[in-house]
Amino acid sequence: MSTLKHASHTLLKSINQQKVLHLIYSECPISRVELAIKTGLSQQTVTNIVNRLLEDQVIVEGEPQSLESGSGRKRVPLLLNGSRFSAIGIELSGTSARGAVYNFQHVRLAEAEVKADRYETEEDLLRVIRSVIDKLIGQIPDPTCLKGIGFSVHGLVDSSEGILLRSPGLGWKRIPLAKLLEDEYGLPVFLENDTNLLALNENMGGSLISSKNNVTLRLARGIGGAIVVEKLLVTGSSFVAGEVGHYKAFMPPYDYECYCGGRGCLTTLASSRGLLRTLGRSWEQFNEAVRAGDPETVRLSEVVRTAIVYSVANIVTLLNPDRVLLTGFMLPVWGDSFVDELKARVMAQVPETCRNVEFLHLTDVEDETALAVGLVLQSVFKIPLDSLSL
Ligand SMILES: [Zn+2]
Structure with missing residues (x-):
């Protein structure tokens, strides 16, 4: 075999193995027959690959299960040897x-x-x-x-x-x-x-799996945004796309200076770090003052709620997403029913042609260290997550 032919044969073997491994990872447990159907590879090729992976202890066989037809034949599920x-x-x-x-x-x-x-x-x-x-x-x-x-x-x-x-x-x-x-x-x-x-994870297997065009907004210590268009993450010309925190959202007299060098950025009052930097108050202190009915703080809270509403309404009008995913511990700071209020006020602001948008509120966010491990997983098993990045 020529060197070139040998190289392409090796590459093909490795691509086929990745296909099999990816399916065992994403659809486990899965049988050899199902692997052959889903990869389009021959039974023999699948058997060879599976034997090699079993030998290397990359995968393991589960308990054999009877097929529904009662033919006596058993299906042996294959699982990733995740502990390895x-x-x-x-x-x-x-x-x-x-x-x-x-x-x-x-x-x-x-x-x-x-x-x-x-x-x-x-x-x-x-x-x-x-x-x-x-x-x-x-x-x-x-x-x-x-x-x-x-x-x-x-x-x-x-x-x-x-x-x-x-x-x-x-x-x-x-x-x-x-x-x-x-x-x-x-x-x-x-x-x-x-x-x-977070947005990639939700688009791959979470609450945004059926959405093609969506925006994720996180209001927490800072403010983050992620834009997905036709299932592709939009990063912009210098990776700044989606930085909603620096959206100009406040007019005088509330246009405080932002650490970015601008004024009136959303993050100056709508994030916990912003509240602390701008007003010297923690979000707990701010919340307490609203509950106590302090008139100036109540007025400021309404200013911030309106700024968030306008920001989201502008984003919806600009990008025409089918979903907006809201998350972050600062959302309830603006009121127990703020998410419902936000939806209603945004819907009233945007053109009728944009009102197909659905709002989702994600309260149970997976630990970020686990999401970060997902970056390694997708590389090892070549899960096509990276194809989402422009
Ligand atoms: Zn800024």
Whole structure:
């Protein structure tokens, strides 16, 4: 066989194996017959691949199950040997790096957190990240099971190159984090912005699975947004698309200065970090004053609610999504029934042609470290999640 022919044969074998492995991962338990039907490969090819994966202990056989027809034949389900693989997931924010190790059966094996008041230098940030990774690796019995490190970043990232981009709220500039850590730990490293990661997860298998055009908005410590058009994540020309926090939402006298250098950004009053920076009040203190009926705070609360309504109405009119997914601990701060109020007021504001939009409220968000592990999973099994990124 010529070298070229041999190479293409090897590649084909590897593509076929990925197809089989992807199906065992995503549809497990699945039988050999179902694998042949779904991949379009011959029974013999599937059998060869499955035997190889069983030999390498990548997959295991489950308890044989009788077929419904009662023919006496049994179906042997194939499952991923999830305990043999694991990955590190890290939530990286402006005040901490929080990490966990999960095996591919979604069992958490270790966790660690390192706090940082703020990162004065890049080296500070890297020290905190290394410290979390080292603590996690120190807790697991067999580090050779690790298949990669995923990051959910509360800031802008170039996910295709694995670079942390300048983020005024967090104080770092352009750091080639993936390359630095890959060289150090010998593991593949993946980065994604936290709201983009949440939106991708919901679009792949969560509440947005049947939606093609959607916007995810998270109102929490900061404000994040993710835009999906025709199932593709829109990142913009410099990864800033969806940064709703800096949407100009407040007019004088409420147009406070934002850390981005602008004025009147939504985040200055509608996020917990913004409230603290702008008014010197925690969201709990703000909430307490609203409940106590303090007139100035009640008036300000209405100003913020209206700003959120207008922002969402403009986004709906601009992008014409079929779903808007709302999440974040700041939503109830604007009132117990704020989500219902928001829907009703947005619907009354947008053109009739945009009113096919549905609002979803996600209260139970998966832990960010688990979502970050998902970045590693999708790479190992070539789940076509990355095809969602432009
Ligand atoms: Zn701003």
